[in-house]
Amino acid sequence: MKKINLYISLGSKFLISFFLALSWAALSIWLSYSWYLDLSEVIGKPLSFLLIMGIAILPGFINSFLLASLLLDRRKPMSDLKSYPAVTVLIAAFNERDHIDLTIQALLNQKYDGDVEIIVIDDGSTDGTSEIVKTRCSNQIDLRCLTLPKNKGKANALNEGLRLSKYSLIITLDADSYLYRDALKNIVKQQMSGGSATAAVAGAVMVKNSRFSWLSRAQEWEYFQGITTVKRVQSMYSATLVAQGAFSIYTKKALLQLGGWPLTVGEDIVLTWGLLKLGYKVDYCESAIAFTVVPSSLGQLIKQRQRWARGMIEAFKAYPQLLSHRKYLILFIWWDFFFPLLDLTFTFAFIPGIILASFGHYWIVGPMTLALLPISVALNYVMYYRSSRLFLKMGLHVRSNYFGMLLYAFPFSLIVQPAAVYGYCVELLGLRKKWGTK
Numbered sequence: 001m002k003k004i005n006l007y008i009s010l011g012s013k014f015l016i017s018f019f020l021a022l023s024w025a026a027l028s029i030w031l032s033y034s035w036y037l038d039l040s041e042v043i044g045k046p047l048s049f050l051l052i053m054g055i056a057i058l059p060g061f062i063n064s065f066l067l068a069s070l071l072l073d074r075r076k077p078m079s080d081l082k083s084y085p086a087v088t089v090l091i092a093a094f095n096e097r098d099h100i101d102l103t104i105q106a107l108l109n110q111k112y113d114g115d116v117e118i119i120v121i122d123d124g125s126t127d128g129t130s131e132i133v134k135t136r137c138s139n140q141i142d143l144r145c146l147t148l149p150k151n152k153g154k155a156n157a158l159n160e161g162l163r164l165s166k167y168s169l170i171i172t173l174d175a176d177s178y179l180y181r182d183a184l185k186n187i188v189k190q191q192m193s194g195g196s197a198t199a200a201v202a203g204a205v206m207v208k209n210s211r212f213s214w215l216s217r218a219q220e221w222e223y224f225q226g227i228t229t230v231k232r233v234q235s236m237y238s239a240t241l242v243a244q245g246a247f248s249i250y251t252k253k254a255l256l257q258l259g260g261w262p263l264t265v266g267e268d269i270v271l272t273w274g275l276l277k278l279g280y281k282v283d284y285c286e287s288a289i290a291f292t293v294v295p296s297s298l299g300q301l302i303k304q305r306q307r308w309a310r311g312m313i314e315a316f317k318a319y320p321q322l323l324s325h326r327k328y329l330i331l332f333i334w335w336d337f338f339f340p341l342l343d344l345t346f347t348f349a350f351i352p353g354i355i356l357a358s359f360g361h362y363w364i365v366g367p368m369t370l371a372l373l374p375i376s377v378a379l380n381y382v383m384y385y386r387s388s389r390l391f392l393k394m395g396l397h398v399r400s401n402y403f404g405m406l407l408y409a410f411p412f413s414l415i416v417q418p419a420a421v422y423g424y425c426v427e428l429l430g431l432r433k434k435w436g437t438k
Helices: 010-031 033-043 045-072 100-108 129-137 154-164 183-193 214-236 252-257 267-277 298-318 320-324 327-337 339-358 367-393 402-409 413-428
Strands: 087-093 116-123 143-148 169-173 177-179 198-207 247-251 281-292
Touching (some): 010 045, 045 339, 087 154, 116 154, 154 252, 169 183, 198 214, 198 267, 247 252, 247 281, 267 281, 267 298, 320 327, 339 413
Parallel strands (some): 087 116, 087 169, 116 143
Antiparallel strands (some): 169 247, 198 247
16 A cells, blocks of 8 residues: 655644644643642642743743654655865863863764865863864864963953854854764754754754763753753754853854854853844754753852853844744744743752642642643653664664653752743842853
8 A cells, every 4th residue: 555645834834733732732721720729729729820930830831842843743854965164173172181082082073075174173171182182283284272271261262263254154162072973974964954044053963971970861861851852842943042061063264254153141041042132043953962061069060051041032132033033933032031940940849849739738739730640641652752763864863761751850940940041030139140151
């Protein structure tokens, strides 16, 4: 029997996904009405409405939209290019002597059929990072090391490298990130397939040090499922909101239009939103994989999530116009707009609600919150299926990490969401920014 491939336009996929998500939200509101009445007697109607929206309704809407979009997502494989353009790779490094040599070697191992210029910007390191790079420079024609006398942050370092760059395509790579097979070729193919309308493409970043600590084990699942899924769905609608500095490609023309990377804590998200504001598309390439070193201590992780949250507020402050921008993008911008509400609700309501529930008081966390489980389980299954299938295709395998999966499922949120709340607060209060390469 001949297989029939039903074509569904992108606009139809968006409307179907949005309708299903809206239907789930409507059902959730109807089911939660008695919960709302009971909770109102304890804390009042306005606060009850906000808590239920943040705990159940909005998360359910988001998960439903992601699930529907993933199920509808069908993409054609990328074709090889007849010729590959020259690229400049910028690596900002601050005290990375333990990683920089392997990062450069993994980059040199890439089988890329075009010229590659590598510029390492040592951002005031004190551990001898420059010496390691300069030893490499003596053996590599297109490898240069720019040594800055004082650490002024990643954005400043990348801008210094941009001034020296020769080529019209710019790739950023963290000094502790290692490119997997054909990552360079694949991200360039994705960039070129989008034409002049595409200003940037984010690569797929996975965790390298997943066995180092219990925190890195949890982050392996976060990167493998959560982050990659959101980027995949956003790119499906040409609305990727972050071309992360760890591994992304940009057109030099677009970078220069914005004056390079902004001197902010979240330079990559603010830059990406600037590109979107100019009308460019930002894409995502799931087959361009880089393995990076994630925070392995509690202090490092909290600081990182504070920076991420602060960067998002910086982006809203810089480009509030995106809240009324083009059709697909606007959903994801408003999605981010409600993230502080979700994190605030989790931190100041859901966590106390768990404590109350353990003593038999189910005002905040109770049977109704279990209604989120079916959609969450379905979404996580589809996310795992998609990501693991890609890994097999790329010659990788999913390592056994059940402990990390359990940590990511819930306890991990007890750390990252309160850290995000702190990040929102310090940015809204205008507290002093601490610059750093990472």
